[in-house]
Amino acid sequence: MNLKDLFGNALLDYQNGNYTEDIITSTSISDEDVLPIPYLFRGFKDMPKLEKKALKLAKGSVLDVGCGAGNHSLYLQEKGFKVKAIDISKGAIEVAKQRGILRAEEKNILNETDTFDSILLLMNGTGIFQELSQVSKHLSHLKNLLKSNGQILIDSSDIKYMYEDEDGGFWQDMNANYYGELDYFLSYKDKKESPMKWLYLDFNTLSTACTSVGLKCELIFEGEHFDYLAKLS
Numbered sequence: 540m541n542l543k544d545l546f547g548n549a550l551l552d553y554q555n556g557n558y559t560e561d562i563i564t565s566t567s568i569s570d571e572d573v574l575p576i577p578y579l580f581r582g583f584k585d586m587p588k589l590e591k592k593a594l595k596l597a598k599g600s601v602l603d604v605g606c607g608a609g610n611h612s613l614y615l616q617e618k619g620f621k622v623k624a625i626d627i628s629k630g631a632i633e634v635a636k637q638r639g640i641l642r643a644e645e646k647n648i649l650n651e652t653d654t655f656d657s658i659l660l661l662m663n664g665t666g667i668f669q670e671l672s673q674v675s676k677h678l679s680h681l682k683n684l685l686k687s688n689g690q691i692l693i694d695s696s697d698i699k700y701m702y703e704d705e706d707g708g709f710w711q712d713m714n715a716n717y718y719g720e721l722d723y724f725l726s727y728k729d730k731k732e733s734p735m736k737w738l739y740l741d742f743n744t745l746s747t748a749c750t751s752v753g754l755k756c757e758l759i760f761e762g763e764h765f766d767y768l769a770k771l772s
């Protein structure tokens with residue numbers, strides 16, 4: 540996948556005081572939506588409860604996977620945690636560094652080799668697994684990055700509701716792939732990013748995948764819109 544890093548460009552524009560417009564997203568099953576860039580620079584008080592809960596559970600050395608502008612890393616670093624932030628977006632890492640994150644690296648999670656007490660994957664953390672067939676590979680790798688008694692804190696949503704029609708029926712094609720596998724489209728300043736795969740996982744499917752790789756999966760928190768936080772250990 541060859542990304543133009545429009546996401547990173549948008550973060551850099553905001554960071555450098557050149558914020559003029561937001562990111563537009565859409566998916567294979569939903570119309571265009573605005574992703575406000577200020578939300579990608581949220582402080583603790585503007586975070587959803589689920590993220591606050593995850594930050595409160597953090598312990599020891601922390602890896603923030605897909606850190607974006609580095610909101611979660613920044614909060615934890617300020618609290619005295621030893622934090623490493625990684626992202627495949629060059630622009631995101633540049634922003635994270637500019638914001639003061641001491642250890643920020645442009646890196647795919649599958650290339651990470653250090654070990655940690657806590658690994659965070661937040662704002663639909665299962666998204667980076669891309670598709671159901673890739674979940675076990677990512678979970679096994681994440682498990683190998685855990686120190687003893689370490690934990691993975693990850694959020695996602697059960698998006699079954701997106702397939703519900705007005706009379707309460709579901710329209711998804713039973714022969715299709717898992718319903719949380721979406722194509723994700725992003726545009727910024729009239730430029731279109733290459734299409735990406737983005738995975739939403741319901742808790743039971745995540746839990747089954749965890750069992751298959753020897754991770755314990757606990758439901759920590761449920762949000763108001765089918766979203767949840769899980770702790771894997």
Ligand SMILES: C[S@@+](CC[C@H](N)C(=O)[O-])C[C@H]1O[C@@H](n2cnc3c(N)ncnc32)[C@H](O)[C@@H]1O
Binds near residue numbers: 546626647
């Ligand atoms: C939805 S954003 C979340 C950003 C940030 N965690 C937040 O909550 O504001 C997902 C991030 O994951 C990054 N990402 C996607 N795939 C990745 C991978 N395989 N390894 C590391 N980062 C990845 C993207 O570049 C993007 O910055």
